[in-house]
Amino acid sequence: MSIESGVNSGDIKFVSLAESVFERIENDILSGKYKKGETFTESRLSELFGVSRTPIREAIRKLEQENLIKVTTKGVEILGVSPGDIEDIYEIRGRIEGLAAKKCAGIITSEDLKKLEEIVDLQDFYTQKGLHEKIRDTDSAFHEMIYSICGSNVYSSVLSNLHHRILKYRKMSIQNPERARRAVIEHREICEALAARDGELADKLTVQHICNARDNIMRNFSE
Amino acid sequence: MSIESGVNSGDIKFVSLAESVFERIENDILSGKYKKGETFTESRLSELFGVSRTPIREAIRKLEQENLIKVTTKGVEILGVSPGDIEDIYEIRGRIEGLAAKKCAGIITSEDLKKLEEIVDLQDFYTQKGLHEKIRDTDSAFHEMIYSICGSNVYSSVLSNLHHRILKYRKMSIQNPERARRAVIEHREICEALAARDGELADKLTVQHICNARDNIMRNFSE
DNA sequence: ATCTGTGTTATTGTATACAATTATACAAGT
DNA sequence: ACTTGTATAATTGTATACAATAACACAGAT
Numbered sequence A, B: 001m002s003i004e005s006g007v008n009s010g011d012i013k014f015v016s017l018a019e020s021v022f023e024r025i026e027n028d029i030l031s032g033k034y035k036k037g038e039t040f041t042e043s044r045l046s047e048l049f050g051v052s053r054t055p056i057r058e059a060i061r062k063l064e065q066e067n068l069i070k071v072t073t074k075g076v077e078i079l080g081v082s083p084g085d086i087e088d089i090y091e092i093r094g095r096i097e098g099l100a101a102k103k104c105a106g107i108i109t110s111e112d113l114k115k116l117e118e119i120v121d122l123q124d125f126y127t128q129k130g131l132h133e134k135i136r137d138t139d140s141a142f143h144e145m146i147y148s149i150c151g152s153n154v155y156s157s158v159l160s161n162l163h164h165r166i167l168k169y170r171k172m173s174i175q176n177p178e179r180a181r182r183a184v185i186e187h188r189e190i191c192e193a194l195a196a197r198d199g200e201l202a203d204k205l206t207v208q209h210i211c212n213a214r215d216n217i218m219r220n221f222s223e
Numbered sequence C: 001a002t003c004t005g006t007g008t009t010a011t012t013g014t015a016t017a018c019a020a021t022t023a024t025a026c027a028a029g030t
Numbered sequence D: 001a002c003t004t005g006t007a008t009a010a011t012t013g014t015a016t017a018c019a020a021t022a023a024c025a026c027a028g029a030t
Helices: A015-029 A041-047 A053-065 A081-105 A110-129 A132-149 A153-165 A167-174 A175-194 A199-222 B015-028 B042-049 B054-064 B083-107 B110-129 B132-149 B153-165 B167-174 B176-194 B199-222
Strands: A069-072 A077-078 B067-070 B076-079
Touching: A015 A041, A015 A053, A015 A167, A015 B067, A015 B176, A053 A069, A069 A081, A069 B042, A081 A132, A081 A153, A081 A175, A081 B083, A081 B153, A110 A132, A132 A153, A132 A167, A132 A175, A153 B042, A153 B083, A153 B132, A153 B153, A167 A175, A167 A199, A175 A199, B015 B042, B015 B054, B015 B167, B015 B176, B042 B076, B054 B067, B067 B167, B083 B153, B083 B176, B083 B199, B110 B132, B110 B176, B132 B153, B132 B167, B132 B176, B167 B176, B167 B199
Parallel strands: none
Antiparallel strands: A069 A077, B067 B076
């Protein structure tokens, strides 16, 4: 995130090379930079990122665990996320993200609510400006915040992982200005339901929101 | 698995130390051997498993990715799976495992079906003998097979991960002989629905099966 | 007594050397 | 032509040495 948004304390956190390499490779895969089937040797990645094989290997283990790569005797093979996976991801999110929203309604604090509304305001602002990357980042922030608030590590990790995996496609989706505007409105409605502590409504609105997002993405594929 | 069950080819697969250490630690955590909050230094794990820190660290990265441990500056802290997580896991499985079964009905082959029935036969056998570990292993095998057959990496990885995490509690559950017998019957019914290619029925039976398993486990907690 | 600074120790993070494994090319035999 | 064996090279797997970082204990000042 940017300077003003992510700073809660002035702490300077040490980030290992292994961790940053992991994040860079993950992002490259999820944003479609590497093609499915492409292979890299550890040495190649090592010189590509300018670090030794040790942190590369640690990053590889994490990517392996996320099913984004496959380790073979010839190197690391990119698996990535196929268009076919997208439908499954939306199917699952459609069934459980509403529940997460319902959980939120019962326990959300006024500070959480304020933060959530600020995120939507920002998303609104970026949508009017047409800044796609920023729109997607605030969109991510909204959903991640819901996952975080809902108070369940299980829901949070499952949903976060699924939402994360469709990075590339969400960016495509949001380039449709009509859909981008609609998404802001839907996020606002979810906020209002949470503010009213109406779990059933938050559930219903979230399910509908995900269904709409799914339809929009699938339209992109058929065009 | 045992010698006779897992052998499809005579291949002797090389398994790295990192991989086997990962599996051993994961199993130790999931079976409740290590308590939540317990910490280990890498050196301690290193001498515990008789290997250098390198494979230990690679195993740690994978466990970290599974949210089973947390790496701190003082060592590796065990997070494990809390009883509170169990309800969430069943809630999610209850919503999506039925869908996976439905997918299976459309594409299952007769070989798959035969294997699945063999698993249930074995589970039946072990249930009559009262061999808890074996019962749980065949129970795992049944569900993992469904995940594998359904033809979706997304469903498979999400469900497999969730199912895997409740290892300890499933063992407890199955020690109730009445529940163990019931589980065999329910598995058979799911098999029959799949054999008849009845997706709706397979869905409904699977959802009910998970609901029953959940109720049984929750009973264990309240007693 | 409490806070603060500093040296020490313990621990994780990284690089590198070496071992083990697997793939590949090529030759020889059938 | 095709298989089979073998040497070679490429790659992953592991151990170890060292660097960076963070925790800790303790002395000294206020």
